[in-house]
Amino acid sequence: MREIRPIVALDFPSFEDVKAFLALFPEEEKLYVKIGMELYYAAGPEIVRYVKSQGHSVFLDLKLHDIPNTVKSAMKVLSNLGVDMTNVHAAGGVEMMKAAREGLGQGPKLIAVTQLTSTSEEQMKDFQNIQTSLAESVVHYAKKTAEAGLDGVVCSAHEVEAIKSATNSDFVCLTPGIRPAGSAIGDQKRVMTPSDARQIGSDYIVVGRPITQAENPVEAYRQIKADWNA
Template structure:
């Protein structure tokens, strides 16, 4: 855990994913969900469309989860992280599958680039929630998803990651393997009755909370709802029940 971040007794909090190319729409969703979500997520779709200055503008005063999933040679990833200092994210992501040297380079870049107390949490993506065992095997990985998630989780944390991105199905496995310290940020959340979309390993907010998630990430079930504010509030209430 980097300086400036103090772990609180575990509670599961909501991050709203602002998946759009439009700044005005992103700001509208940000404001509508402010009462329910202490952090917002901006990812590849928005950043590629609008750039880092717009990312900073949309985040405003809200803590930012910058989900760019960096994956390249160690020096390139480190240099990219150095370019993110002006955005001041609270969390940023890399792919654990980039290997130990890449994760370690990302750790050093954060420690060298950001002032103490302003360092973002370095989160390593294990296996994307859109993949199941068959899809993973097609990429040449012989392990099943659960084993691969734990393997990559161990590697990333030992190389300096503060936490992991995993589906809700692997939360308990990672807690058993790595304990309570790593921050687990969990996409693949679908409230009861929501469309599954392109996700394959999903749970409800309450199930992810019970399994031990620190944060859940929810996009379309909130932003595509007729009333995003009410949808976010319902999920927050489910997490605190």
């Protein structure tokens, strides 16, 4: 299999923290990073421009969820930042997802969140009042995402096989909640190791604290990358 980079979640509070983290890596080692809400709201679009200027790939994880016209307009703005991938909430509906695709254009990958990996089945049934199983909910959202013409979904690695069976083998499954064997799971409920996620068919994995909070982030990244590609 071809070597794939794990996506590093830059869950830092400031621009300076990101610069310091990226400076740990050799200039020729280009990363795939996730910029989420905390960092984007703190540093603004300039953080995306900076990371791209350093040659890294960017997954902009803002999980847009609004009326179709608003999401379309927001995606037009994001399309000017040169992101490689971004996302919406599948719960926004097929029309919203179609509008997002139209606004973003056909260059970057556009994926949708099914159920957050921090959500348990009990929470989903109690708070969202969705009375199917968690797996059925995720697959349903994935099928609607494919219907809308998006590239794939954010999901737990445990749901990848069912999603690809319900859509197609090229439908992207990006899986957060990835932890090396023996590490703390934090606030995630549905987790998996990098090698297991690869074997089960994940196309991308997102890893944050096991890399960014490691004593040696570069070594931790390389070990996870090796495990992911083993």
